[in-house]
Amino acid sequence: MINIIQTDIIEVYKKGxxxxxxxxxxxxxxxxxxxxxxVAKVMNDYIPGLDTHLSNHIKENGHKTGIIYERIISFPTKPVYCTNKKDLIKQPKFESKYYPGFLSIVQLILCKIFILL
Structure with a gap:
């Protein structure tokens, strides 16, 4: 059973x-x-170097759900790259066949797929 709460993620983490x-x-x-x-920024500010742990996880396993640090799970919500300029949060000043995934909107289908895995 999943318990959904609305609180400060750092306080939840501090409790173990x-x-x-x-x-x-x-x-x-x-x-x-x-x-x-x-949330990613909040946790990275709280645990300096968390961004390095995540990048190591991505390099070793690809951008997949997994434990990236003590009791911290990475949950991918964006593609690695995006091909449709309409799916971007903001429009870049350059034209490309591929745009970095971090510029794209969250893709709920990815969230659903990772929840089911």
Whole structure:
């Protein structure tokens, strides 16, 4: 049974619970994963270097659900890349066949697939 609560994720983590954070799967040139907004940013600010743990997980396993640090689960919500410019959060100033997945809107179908796995 899943218990859905509305609270501070850091407080849940401090109590020794597992937490699940939405991630987008993009690794920057400096080798760290993008964790620049929302719950991912909150946890990365709380645990410096979490972005490196996530990037290591992505490099070793692909962008898949998994434990990336002590009691922290990565939950992919965006594709690695996007081909449809209409599916982007903001329109880039460049034209491309492929756009980085972190620019795309959350794809609920990915969430449903990972929940079922």
């Amino acid at each position: 619970n597992y937490v699940c954070i939405p991630t987008n799967g993009f690794v920057k040139k400096d080798g760290r994963a993008v964790m620049g907004a929302g």
